[in-house]
Amino acid sequence: MAEQNRNIRKEIKEKMQQEPLQVNLGKFVERYPVLRAAAMENAGDVEALREAIKKMKADTVNRIEEIADRFEAEATKRGVNVFRAANGEEVVRYILELAGRHGAKKVVKSKSMATEEIDLTRHLREHGFQVCESDMGEWIIDLAHHRPSHMVLPAIHLSRFQVSELFSKEMGREIQPDISYMIHSARDYLRKDFLNADIGITGANVGIAETGTIVLVTNEGNARFATTLPRIHVVLMGYEKLVPKITDAGLILRMLPRAATGQLLTSYTTLIGGPTPVMVQREGRWVEETREMHVILLDNNRLKAANDARFKEVYQCIRCGSCLNVCPVYGIVGGHVFGGHTYAGGIGAILTALISGMSDFEKFHELCIGCYRCTEVCPGKIDIPGLIEELRVRAVKEKGLPFITRQLFDNVMANRKVFHSLLRAASVAMKPLASGTNKTLIRHLPLFFSGLAKDRSLPAIAERPFRDRAADVIKRPENPIGRAAFFSGCTMDFVLPDTGESIVKVLQDVGYEVVFPMGQTCCGKPVSAMGDLETTRKIARINLEAFEQVQADVIISGCPTCVETLESYGELLKDDPKWRDTAAAFSAKVREFSSFVAGEYEKQGRMQKTTGGPSVTYHDSCHLKRVLGVYTEPRRLIEAAGCELREMKDPDKCCGMAGVFGLKYTELSMKILGQKMQNIKDTGAEIVACACSGCMVQIQGGLDKQVPNVRMKHVADILAESIERRKNNP
C-alpha cells in the first residue's frame, strides 16, 4: 500500500542504499538504450511509426464511447460477456457473483496492472479465494508482500538471495540462489495451480473493437495457460487499451516489445476472440466444453480523462515502460519512491493523479525533473513533463499555494525591485537569508539561495551584477545590422555576469546593436513551475513593459528555460485584451542565443572549423536539446571557435539541476551530477561547455569539488574568447 504520509527524502535515502535495487536497476538502465536501439534497427522509420501510433490512439480517444460500444457489440455477438465497471468495487462484485454461480474458488492470474490498480488479489483473498500470481515477477513480489517497482520488471528491486529465501519458505525446501534453478523450480511448483484453477484472470495489452478481440503480450507463457486450462476466463482491461482495428493492434505490436524490453516480439503474442474450447473431466472422462469468457472494461476515472482536452493524451500510452527506463531519477530510486499506488515514473504520476486523485500525485510529482528524456522514446509521443506541469497548475487553481510560498510570490517575485534588492543583499550576506524563517524562501527562489553543498559548491552572488556592468560592455557597432535586446535571466545577471558580457560581445561582433532593458526581471519560470500562472502573468507584464520601450528586432537569451518561458507569453496572456498583442509580438521576437548566432555565422561565412583553441566537451541542456531542438549549432560554433570537440558519454543526460529539485532532493541531484562529472572527466577535455546558465551553475559546482582542473564555460564565453584571440593575432 502507498503510505499515507510519505517522506520522500527519507525514502530516497533508503533506496539509494539498497544494494539489489541499485545493482539491478543500474544494470538495466545501462543496458536498455543499447537493447532498444538494436531492436529498432529493423523497425523501419521509427519516427513515422511513433507518429502513426500517436495519431491512431489520439483518433481513438476522440471517439472512445463509439469504439467501446463497438467492442462490446462485437464481443457480445461472439458470446463474450462484457461488463463495464465504474470502479474496482464493481469489478470485485462482478467476479464474486460469477465465481459464486460456478462454485469457483481457485484463481490463476497473469500479469495485469489494472488488477494491481484495484487490489483485486487482496479483495479476492479476503473472500476466501486461492489466488496464484503466475507471472514470475508478480509471484515474487506477492510472496514478499511488495508492490511492483517497475511496469515490466516488477521485482527488479530484489536480489537472487532474497528471492531464494522467499522460494525456500514457500516451497518448503531449500532453493539454492541459482537463477535458472530457481525459475525452473517455480515452473514445476506453479504448474498445479494452472491445472487446478477454475478461473483464469488476465489483463489485455490491446482490445480490438472491430472483432471484440483481446491481445495478450507475454514472455513466460502464463497468459496462454490462464486462457487455456481454467474453464472461465476473465479479462480486466482499461478503456485506454481499445483500438479500432486488428491492423491497429499490429501497429502497436511493432513497437511495444521493442520499446519495453528490446525484443522484436515477445515469446507469445496472443489474439483471443470469443469463448474458446476447454477440456474438463466429467465422471472420469475428458469432454470438450466452451469456456466462459468475460471482459470487464474498467473506467476508474479513465472516461473523465478521455473527455479532458489536455489529459486525453494519456490514452496514447501503450504501457511499455520506456519512459521509466530512460528517466534519470527513476533509474536511481525506482518505482517505489518515484511512483504512486500502482503506476511509476512520470507517466505514473499522471495516471496516479487521474485515477487515484491529486493527493497521491502531490506526494511524488516533484521527482519529475522535466528533462524531457522520456519524450524522445515514448511510442505514443506523450508530453509527460508538460502534462505534469499542467497538473501542478490545476492543483494550484484548486487549492492555492502554501501560505508562505503565496506570500513570497506576491511580495517578492511579482515585484522586481524587492526581488533584485534581495539578490543584491544576498551578495553581501548570503547567510541571514539561508536561515530561520527564510528557509522557505530559499527553497522557492532561484537556487543560488541555498546553503546545502556537500559535493557541489554553490555559486556566489556576483559582487557586481550584469545590470551594473551593461553600460561598460555595450558599444554600438558602426552600421549595425539590427537591434538585439538582451534578456539575461536572473542567473546570468546575478551569478554569471561574465557570461552576460560574453553574450553582448558576440552579438556586437556579428554586427548587432545590443540593448539591455533595465526594467527586466525573472522570466517567471520558478513561479510557473509551481503552478502559479497568475503571478507568472504579473511577471510577464513587467518584462513586456521593459522591452516595449526599446523597440528591438530580436530578443536574445542565453538560457533555454528563459527562452521557452518568454516564448510562452503570447499564449499566457492571450485572454488579456490590454497585453495580448504586445505579448504575441514579444514572443515572436525571442531567440535562443546559440542557434541565433549560428545562423549569423552561417550567413557571414564564418561557420568553419578552425584550430588553435582548447579541447572542449559539450553538455546538452535538457531543454535546449529536447524542447528547443538545438544541439548541432552549439557544437559547430565550438568548432568554428577553433576548439577541438570531444563528445562525452550521454551528453544529453540531465546534470541534475532542474530548478527546485536540485535543492530539495540534494542526494539525488548529486548522484546524477556525479555521473555527469565522470563522463566529463573521461573525455580529458580542458573545458566543458554548454549553452544554458542553469546547467552551468550545477556543473561548475560539481567541477569545483570533484574535477577542479576542468573549467565550465558558456558557448558565448568560448566565442568571445576566440574573438579576443582573433583581435590579438589578426
Add this chain to the structure above:
Amino acid sequence: MKKTSNDWRSHFAPGGYGVHLFPEFEKRAKDAATEVFRVKTPQEGADVVLELARSAGARKVVSVTSPLQQAAGIEAACKAAGIEFYGDRDSIAEHAPTADIGISGVEFGIAESGSVCQDVYAIESRLVSTLPPIHIVFLDSNLIVAGISDAFEIIAKVFDRGYVTLITGPSRTADIEVVLTIGVHGPIRLVVIAVDEKP
C-alpha cells in the same frame, strides 16, 4: 479440428511471401533462441523429430496433425521408435501435462521477428504447444512473410473469432536480477522444422 480459419493460404498478399525471406526468418528466430532445422522433404523432418526425441530421452509425444506432419508420417515413425504417441483430443488432454514433446503445425513465419503464427483455436492445439517442455512445429519454408504488419494484414483478413498466437522462441523471463532465463511456464525449447518441399 477447430480452426480460426481453414483457409489462411489464400489470404497471403501475392508476391508478399516466399522462401527468399527464409534466411532472415532463420536469423531472427535463432536470435530469439529458437532451434531451426531446414529440410527438403517431410520425411527428413520426421528424422529430425526422432533424433531430437532420442537426444532428449523423450518417451511420450502429444501431437496435433497438419498436412506436413501427415506427409512425414510422424505417428508411425514415433511408434516404430518405441515412443508413446497421442494424437486425438481426449488422449492429448490426458497426456499433455506429462508429455516430453508436443508437435504441431504453424500457418506461416515472420522474417522481421523470427516468429511463427499458429492457429490454436482447437484446445488440443494449445495443450500440445503449452504444456510439454519441448515444442516442435512444422513450417512450410515457402510461407514466410516479411514483417509484423504483413502478418497482421493476413490475420485481419482471416480472424473473426478464435485463438491465434505468434510464437517467438521458448518461454523466458528476466524477472530475477534482470538475467535472461529460458523456460518459465511455457516450453523450454522451441524447435522449428522448416520443410521446402510441398507435401
